[in-house]
Amino acid sequence: MSVSTTPKSKRFSFYVIAILLPFILLALFEISLRVVGYGKNIPLFIPAQGFAGYMQPNPNIIHRYFADPSIAPSVSPDTVLFKQQKPKDSFRIVVQGGSTAAGFPYGRWASLQGMLDQRFKLLYPNKNIEVINTAMAAVNTYTLLDFVEEIIEIQPDLILIYSGHNEYVGIMGIGSAFAAKGGYAATLIYLKLKSFKVYQWVESMYFKLFTSLNPMSDNKRSLMSKVAKEKNIGLNSALYQAGVEQFQNNLSLILAEYQTAKIPVMLSTLTSNEQDQTPFSTIGTTDWPQFINQQLPITSLTSLEAQVKNTPSAANYYQLGLKQFALNQFDLAQQSFQLAKDYDQLRFRAPSEFNHIIKKLSKEYHATLVDTDAFFRADSTHGIISNQHMLEHLHPNIRGYFLLAEAFVTALQTHNFIDEKPEKITTEQAWKHAPVSQVDQAYGQFKIDHLTSDYPFTTQVKKITPPTPNSFFNQKLVDRINGKDWLTIHTELMAHYQQTNNLSQASLIAGLLSDTLTNNHAAAYKAGQLYFKQKQLLQARFYYRKAIALAPEKINYQLNLAHCYFLLNEFELSESLLKNVLILDPDNTKAPYFLQHVQQAKRATNTLDPNTLDPNNDKNKG
Structure with a gap:
């Protein structure tokens, strides 16, 4: 009598099928969910509406980390446009970090991106430098790590990182109301799984069934008052050490990925208010x-x-x-x-240990160290960080934000990241052109007053009274507080400053408007004109050149730039531009007259009357 047995090959096939079946079913479920359009796709960068060929950071990127967008904090990167196809002649910089890198409370213009843009216009007028800011409030190195692959895809030439203050109480931080479940390894797995529709479906079901608390439901409270979950994290406690390990491990992963992609990184130390912020x-x-x-x-x-x-x-x-x-x-x-x-057990400021980690990892991964903390100390009375540069616990004032950018500029020049000799612009010359309008400064102070009127700055919430709209300036400030868009308010401000002959503020705002309206040649030309009237020739040259790049057919733009070149003793450039005008418009009556004087200036040693070549003077005709 023989016994029937299953061949080994059949048993092996059975085990393989048994093991693979759950994965096959999950894959089919994933495909089905994608086909019906379930779930969310929230890329870091999206096409900019109304600007063909341009991209911008996604204003809803924070929703990526929440099953229900209604529980997400109201934070986003500022709108900064950049070309979808990276220009061959561009040097592309990407900024990563939290609220300080984002310029809180002043916004884009005080941020690393805004301050650096202003410095680069003066330092490298012939270089196309793009600065893209992905920083926003309430995020820490988990979010920075999650952005790395998408940042690499846009082909940056340099990464700037200022991050660490949100490590404990930022989103997914160890002591945050928005902490991920399951510890460090589970959070890293979550970052990998969150784009899968099956995971989103499971997360959504869990949220509906088991989550009822919305920590963001009270819109009258400040963000800081909502995020601290583990309110007391003692020095060297288990939670403290978990935060240190989280920061060190995430930063290591970030630097390793950029190192593999052969993208250089500038990594900054952290600074905060010591003397004037009580624990x-x-x-x-x-x-x-x-x-x-x-x-x-x-x-x-x-x-x-x-x-x-x-x-x-x-x-x-x-x-x-x-x-x-x-x-x-x-x-x-x-x-x-x-x-x-x-x-201080309420960890809204990074501990000193983080700067040691930053210095150590910068060496290990060959990142360029930017010692911002040392920069602040060198500019501070007795080397102690205080309200001299800080608004509250860690957000700089305008001077502080300028110093933050200056620390990066100094390191960038020291290590020759940009292959062009910079113009000779002193720090104090640059400081005079800090790109923050008076309304943005006042609005920033209002936001700080609101922030410091609540926990953790005080045990009892204080009521903040908005300003009275009893003047044109206060009316614009109230408009800003009430949500009127920045572009409209500053267009009105520019017109007002022109009417009152405040050309300093008018030209500053015209430049900011041009930077916002990336592809608007008229806005660039307007900024050039206003800067020229103030005899701020370097800024005028920048915006005239931008206007011509956007509208090369505009003869008057070229005549004005030729005049600007002449006054800067750049006679070759002036001559070349005037010859180009005559090619485009052989019957032009001004260009031959100007050209004669430019060529004379090349030969002569004496200085000509600048008004001789003013293209806006109708007397200057052949």
Whole structure:
């Protein structure tokens, strides 16, 4: 009697099918969901509406990380347009980071992107430099890591990173109300799976069945008041160490991916307010105004030192720092203030350890270190970061944002990332052209007042009264607060400044409008004219050239640029442009007259009357 047995090959096939079947079913489900259009596709970059051939950062990119967009914080990258097909002559820079890199509270123009754009116009007028900002509030290195592949696809020549303050309480941070479930490894898996429709379906079902709390439901509260979940994270605690590991591991992965793609990175140290920001975890438990205002006897220094030794805490170190500062012990005060920040258990500022990690990883991955913290200290009284450069705990004022950009500019020039000799523009010359309008400055201050009126800056929410629209300026500010669009407000401002002969502000805003209306030649020409009237010839040259690049058929644009070249003693360029005018318009009556004087200037050593070549003067005709 024989026993029937299943051949080994059949048993093997059965096991293979059994193993593969769930994956096959998931694949079929995935395909079905895609066919019916289920779920969301939220790319980092999208086509810019109304600007053919241009892209921009996706204003809804934050929705990528939330099953329901209604629970997402209202944050987004600023609208910055760049060409879909990278020009061969361009040098493309991409900025990554959180709210400081994004320019909060002033917006795009105070950001790294805005400040650098303004510097590059003066430093590298002949170089096409694109700066694309993907930074936004409330994000940390998880989001930066998630953006890397899409950033690589747009072929950047350089990456700038300023990130770390949101590592604990930013989205997916270890101490955030928006923390991912399951720890670090699970969060990395989530970043890989979130684009699959099956995952989105499961996430949506879970959200509907088990999630009822919306941490963003109270629109009157500030974002900072909503995000802190694990309110107390002690120095060297398990949660603290998890945040350190999260920052170090994510930053390593980011740098490794760019290194593999052979894209250089500039990585910045972090800076924050030390002297004038009381530790958040002590607010409501210590009467800081009373302590700061009273003059303690010198013998109390010993008592404070003993307190710190026996009980190292944010409150004790901050008190000690205040006393040491009052006694002119500035180096010791700086150390105490830094330790007060590190011991602050409500972690809205990066601990000092993060700067050590940044310096270490910059060496390990051959990234260029930008020591922004050192830059701020060099410009600060006694080398201590304070309200001199900060609005509150870590967002710089206009001078601070200028210094942040200047730190990157200095490192960029030191390491010769741009293959062109820069113009000789001093830091203080550049500072005079900081690209933030008066309305944007006032609006930024209003946002800071709103931010600091709530937790964690105070235990009781304070009511902020909007300004009274009792002047043209205040009316524009109120319009901005009420949500009127930036473009309309600043177009009205430019007209007002022209009428009141405030050409300094008029030209500044005209330049910002041209930068916003990327492909509008009339806006560029207007900015050139206003800068020219102020005899700001470098800025005028930049915008005249932009106008001509957009509308090369405009003869008057070329005549004005030829005049600008002449006044800058760039006679060859002026002559070439005038000859081009005569090719385009042989009957032009002004060009031959101008050309004669330009050629004379090339030969002569004397200076001609600048008005001789003014194309807007009707007397200058052949």
